[in-house]
Amino acid sequence: MKSKLALPALVFVLCSSFGTSLPTSEQKPINRPPNIILILIDDMGAADVGCYRPNSSASSLPPTPHIDRLAAEGIQFTNYYSAAPICSPSRVGLLTGNVPGKWRITSFLADRKHNRTCEQADFLDASAPSVARELKAAGYATAHFGKWHMGGGRDVDNAPGIRQYGFDAYASTWESPDPDPLLTSTDWIWAKSDSVKRWNRTAYFVDKTLDFLKRNPDKPCYINLWPDDVHTPWVPDETTLNEFPKGTEKPREFKTVLTELDLQIGRLMAGLKALGVDENTLVVFTSDNGALPTFQGSRSGLFRGSKLSLYEGGIRMPFIVRYPARTPKGRVDNQSVLSAVDLLPTFVSLAGKKGRNTGADGENRAGVLLGKPTIRKNPLFWEYGRNTESFRYPGGRDKSPNLAMRQGHWKLLVNADGSGTELYELDTDPAEQTDVAAQHPRLVDEMRPKLMAWRTGLAKK
Known part of the structure; x- marks a missing residue:
């Protein structure tokens, strides 16, 4: 009874489909486990996605028709949580199925001095569980395209390579052990001399994803598609780069970056149909942690808090699942509480390896992702901020x-x-x-x- 009464308070709205129809293609027979594409957006707030806004028509944020269409064609969840309110530990939770503190990752990974003061390791131990490694053992081809930030970069030159975590192919950014030279012509996150410009990176990663699927037609594929949009500073075009070489944190540039990101999600979905793999591809769309800046809270929607906070705005994220072969359309699940640490056992189960002991802290929520809401069995836990020396915090009421x-x-x-x-x-x-x-x-x-x-x-x- 209580959850039904709470729906008006949440005011989560499932948006209708926008834009033109995607091209159709004859689908291949479904006789194997699904392809799985995990789209992890960087620093996306709860209200950055149109269908999660309390009042879309009154929002100052740009529309996101292609992401909204994912929700209209699948399930929109309103109680999904990241593993941490900041980048590196949130990603560790996704990859390993463990709370990140188990692997001594407590904040964003940087140089060795910073890591010591954060009481953390310099990189994720390669012996940690890995969803890619588990799915590779189940016969999947595996790839990581996008931001890594679980070790490597700056003065950390001994981080394990991405392949050591179970990935067959990869293309990553500066904060990784294996930066793509087309994206990293200098020793920094971006530069004017990069072959793939900052504002074209998401398109580059989408192209890599579609090419990997095309090159592996005889295997199910698991792909991390982890763009580094919409993380600050924003560099949406060459004009901005010339005017602001270090990028900006202004609303105009943010809106341009978010609009481009949405367009690339549309390109991805059109590409899946063109390849004939749309029906049997599970697409999961979420964010690593909350937004910062929030533009006076607008990007956090109903929620208090932001990135760097354990209030809901820092850890309660958009979460959309689309899997036409098995997922109902147009559903909103306000009942099921999900966590990033659930994804490893859930994906392993969907790959047909039910009962496998993965050592995950999360729960197998395969049934939930297929449209069967259930109550969570176990509580969820978070930590952020072991000291005031090296951990950053939001101001005012957002500091938790x-x-x-x-x-x-x-x-x-x-x-x-x-x-x-x-x-x-x-x-x-x-x-x-x-x-x-x-x-x-x-x-x-x-x-x-x-x-x-x-x-x-x-x-x-």
């Missing part, structure tokens, strides 16, 4: 305590020293406006020891 836990429709936040306890009832207060810890002392006393014990376990890693 550094530990969080979701259990059912309750969310508890607390600092690792036990201070700053906050409790929110998310079904009725998704914006985390009213702290009800004082009204529910027994619930706080039940949840807080679990959260503190989880954090103590990570500190021993």
